[in-house]
Amino acid sequence: xxxxxxxxxxxxxxxxxxxxxxxxxxxxxxxxxxxxxxxxxxxxxxxxxxxxxxxxxxxxxxxxxxxxxxxxxxxxxxxxxxxxxxxxxxxxxxxxxxxxxxxxxxxxxxxxxxxxxxxxxxxxxxxxxxxxxxxxxxxxxxxxxxxxxxxxxxxxxxxxxxxxxxxxxxxxxxxxxxxxxxxxxxxxxxxxxxxxxxxxxxxxxxxxxxxxxxxxxxxxxxxxxxxxxxxxxxxxxxxxxxxxxxxxxxxxxxxxxxxxxxxxxxxxxxxxxxxxxxxxxxxxxxxxxxxxxxxxxxxxxxxxxxxxxxxxxxxxxxxxxxxxxxxxxxxxxxxxxxxxxxxxxxxxxxxxxxxxxxxxxxxxxxxxxxxxxxxxxxxxxxxxxxxxxxxxxxxxxxxxxxxxxxxxxxxxxxxxxxxxxxxxxxxxxxxxxxxxxxxxxxxxxxxxxxxxxxxxxxxxxxxxxxxxxxxxxxxxxxxxxxxxxxxxxxxxxxxxxxxxxxxxxxxxxxxx
Numbered sequence: 001x002x003x004x005x006x007x008x009x010x011x012x013x014x015x016x017x018x019x020x021x022x023x024x025x026x027x028x029x030x031x032x033x034x035x036x037x038x039x040x041x042x043x044x045x046x047x048x049x050x051x052x053x054x055x056x057x058x059x060x061x062x063x064x065x066x067x068x069x070x071x072x073x074x075x076x077x078x079x080x081x082x083x084x085x086x087x088x089x090x091x092x093x094x095x096x097x098x099x100x101x102x103x104x105x106x107x108x109x110x111x112x113x114x115x116x117x118x119x120x121x122x123x124x125x126x127x128x129x130x131x132x133x134x135x136x137x138x139x140x141x142x143x144x145x146x147x148x149x150x151x152x153x154x155x156x157x158x159x160x161x162x163x164x165x166x167x168x169x170x171x172x173x174x175x176x177x178x179x180x181x182x183x184x185x186x187x188x189x190x191x192x193x194x195x196x197x198x199x200x201x202x203x204x205x206x207x208x209x210x211x212x213x214x215x216x217x218x219x220x221x222x223x224x225x226x227x228x229x230x231x232x233x234x235x236x237x238x239x240x241x242x243x244x245x246x247x248x249x250x251x252x253x254x255x256x257x258x259x260x261x262x263x264x265x266x267x268x269x270x271x272x273x274x275x276x277x278x279x280x281x282x283x284x285x286x287x288x289x290x291x292x293x294x295x296x297x298x299x300x301x302x303x304x305x306x307x308x309x310x311x312x313x314x315x316x317x318x319x320x321x322x323x324x325x326x327x328x329x330x331x332x333x334x335x336x337x338x339x340x341x342x343x344x345x346x347x348x349x350x351x352x353x354x355x356x357x358x359x360x361x362x363x364x365x366x367x368x369x370x371x372x373x374x375x376x377x378x379x380x381x382x383x384x385x386x387x388x389x390x391x392x393x394x395x396x397x398x399x400x401x402x403x404x405x406x407x408x409x410x411x412x413x414x415x416x417x418x419x420x421x422x423x424x425x426x427x428x429x430x431x432x433x434x435x436x437x438x439x440x441x442x443x444x445x446x447x448x449x450x451x452x453x454x455x456x457x458x459x460x461x462x463x464x465x466x467x468x469x470x471x472x473x474x475x476x477x478x479x480x481x482x483x484x485x486x487x488x489x490x491x492x493x494x495x496x497x498x499x500x501x502x503x504x505x506x507x508x509x510x511x512x
Contacts, residue, residue: 001023001024001090001092002021002022002023002090003021003022003023003086003087003089003090003099004019004020004021004022004086004099004100005019005020005082005083005085005086005089005099005100005104006018006019006020006082006100006102006103006104006132007020007067007078007079007082007103007104007105008103008105008119008123008126008127009072009074009075010118010119010122010123010255011335011337012255012290012337012338012339013122013248013251013252013255013292013339013340014122014126015119015122015123015125015126016072016126017103017126017127017130018067018068018069018072018074018079018082019067019068020065020066020067020068020079020082020083020086021065021066021068021086022063022064022065022066022083022086022087022089022090023063023064023066023090024059024061024062024063024064024090024091025061025062025064026061026062027061027062028060028061028062029062029063030044030048030063030065031062031063031064031065032044032065032066032067032083033064033065033066033067033070034065034066034067034068034069034070034072034074035067035070035071035072035073035074036067036074036075036079037073037074037075037076037289039075039076039077040067040074040075040076040077040079042077043077043079043080043083043108045110046077046080046107046108046109046110047080047083047084047087047108049110049111050080050084050108050109050110050111050112050159051084051087051088051112051159053110053111053112053159054112054159054160054163056088056093057091057093058087059087059091063087065083065086065087067079073289073334073335075289076107076117076118077107077115077117078105078106078107078117078118078119079105080106080107080108081104081105081106081107081108081114081136081156081159081162082104082105082106084108084159085099085104085162085163085166088163094163094166094167095167096166096167096168098133098166099166101132101133101134102132102133102134102135102136102154102166103123103126103127103130103132103134103135103136104135104136104162105117105120105123105135105136105137106136106137106138106156106162107138108159112158112159112160113157113158114138114139114156114157114158114159115138115140116138116140116141116261117137117138117141118254118255118256118257119254119255119257120137120141120144120145120254121144121145121147121148121247121250121251121254122251122254122255123135123137123145124137124144124145124147124148124151124153125148125251127148127151128148128150128151132151133152134151134152134153134154134174135151135152135153135154136154136156136162136165137153137154137155137156138155138156138157139155139156139157140261142154142155142175143175143177143263143264144250144254144259144263144264145175146175146176146177146264147177147179147247147250147264147265149176149179152174153174153175153176154172154174154175155172155175156172177264179243179265180243183243183246183265183267184267189267189268190233190235190236190268190409192232192233192236193233193236193408193409194233194236194237194406194407194408194409194412195405195406195407195408195409196233196406197226197229197230197233197406198395198402198404198406199395199396199402200226200230200392200395202390203219203226203230203390203392204230204407204412206388206390206502207230207233207234207237208237208412208415208416208485209388209478209481209482209485209502210234210344210346210387210388211234211237211238211239211344211412211413211416212415212416212419212420212481212484212485213387213419213423213435213436213437213477213478213480213481213484214344214434214435214436214437214438215344215387215388215436215437215477215478215481216323216344216345216346216347216385216386216387216388216437217344217345217346217347217386217387217388217389217390218308218346218347218348218349218383218386218388218389218390218505219231219346219347219348219349219390219391219392220348220349220350220351220389220390220391220392220504220505221348221350221351221391221392221393221394222350222351222355222356222359222362222392222393222394223350223355224394225392225393225394225395226392226395227306227348227392228304228306228348230392231273231302231304231306231346231348232271232273232304233409234271234302234344234346235268235269235270235271235301235302236409236413237409237412237413237416238269238301238302238344238413238416239413239416239417239420240417241267241268241269241300245300246265246266246267247265248299248300248340249266249269249270249299249300249301250264250265250266252292252296252297252299252339252340253266253270253297255291255292256291256292256296256297258297269300269301269302270297270298270299270300270301270302271298271301271302271304272294272297272298272301272302272303272304273303273304273305273306274294274303274305276305276306276307276310276311278294278311278315279315280312280314280315280318281293282294283295283315283318283319284296284318284319284322284328284330284341285328285330285339286330288332289335290330290332290335290337290339292339293328293339295319295322295328295341295343296328296339296340296341298341298343299339299340299341299342299343300342300343301343301344302343302344302346303343303344303345303346304346304347304348305345305346305347305348306347306348307348307349307350308347308348308349308377308378309349309350309374309375309377309378313377313379316378316379316382317379317381317382319345319382320381320382320385322341323345323385324385326340326341326342326432326438327339327340327341327342328341345385345386347386348392349378350374351371351374351375352364352366352370352371352374353366353370353374354366357371358391359394360393360394361394375505380468383505384474387437387474387477387478387502388478388502389502389503389504389505390502390504391504415485416485418485418487419481419484419485420434420435422484422487423435423436423484426447427439430443436477436478436480436481436484437477437481439477439480441473444473444476444477447480448476448477448479448480448491449490449491450476450479450491450496451490453493454491454493454496457493457496457497457500458472458475458496458500461500465500465503467500467503471503474503475496475499475500475502475503476491476499478499478502479491479495479496479498479499482495482498482499483495
């Protein structure tokens, strides 16, 4: 007798249905076909132990398991429960007529308990899309799956519970959640707030501009000036995610196994800060079966690279294409996977190896040419994709001890949201463009008209400050954002002048 159950495989951030077929024939052995990986092949031990733990018999015959479609690679231990229930059905130990109405996933321990798995959210979305009545998942993954409405989510704690539920002996109330209520209730909670930052008003202003236009930013300053502290507070002033962005972000973290137990919808923009020893595969994603990297985990949020020159050059260079296309494509011999990667890049660096070049009080001890060589570790093409270059100076003792009230993140965020609303209206007929930073080059001249006085100012600035040609478009985009923050339909001279000052690293002889 051939028995069928249904599971799912995740490729990229999407899932597809896998049919698990079990047949018991004459002979001996337990064989699994359909391109399983080592974790699936080892499931025979877990399944046999779990079945015996609850008193079920493992047939002493030839057991053939096929994971269809057989030409698609499957990986992971999440098929344990799917195969075990199909085996019980094939050996007439499970009497259930509704087995094919549910998509079933879960890893079995040796005593039959279910462990959590990765990628439950895209699996649940695919189950609803394919018309399944419900989904059986480990109890720890149920909150994540319950984000998907119009689908029965059955939390299962062990193998016996799954059998009794399918046979109608144990009623289990489907887990449900109000996705919108869950989303909005946690949307505005941030531990870090700009109200805790004394001084650094010019840096706060630059980060406000970056948030308002979706611009990438790099901060250059000595150790202890507050670069990391300021970067960690950037998500608190970004516009809140909409429900679609939240679902998309949660899917990526679900596939990567980063949600944790009993986690559900990600409501706040992610902030990722990888160490400078990270590999290029860990940053952009990859592996035999492609998995999302840090740039995808930062999707719809912030990727913070602290001490930028300390990252390997190859690691930084692989980011160039994703920064432009806002997605990354991982290609292998048999599979090609796209991961979304629309993030704000925030980087920080010391101005030199000792950290005190241009410091107002301490002397730099670096030798001739050392500063320039240090800065050259960051390539020009990468700097070309960073709109704002901000010099960070240390906060004085008087500023640190002042009783002056610092502006809260929610106050800055309100201005950012208003500027983003202007941009949404501006780009409503441009699919895939939501902010000034995403503006394609052909639109720049049309949207960023600076008039003759502005052209004269920009020409003089480029000549006198030694600004490179690549700074031209970036300055115009930033000036447009500054004008949006000022609720100005036109870019005025003061907006352009402020944008010009945010090109520190493009200046000739900046490093001596």
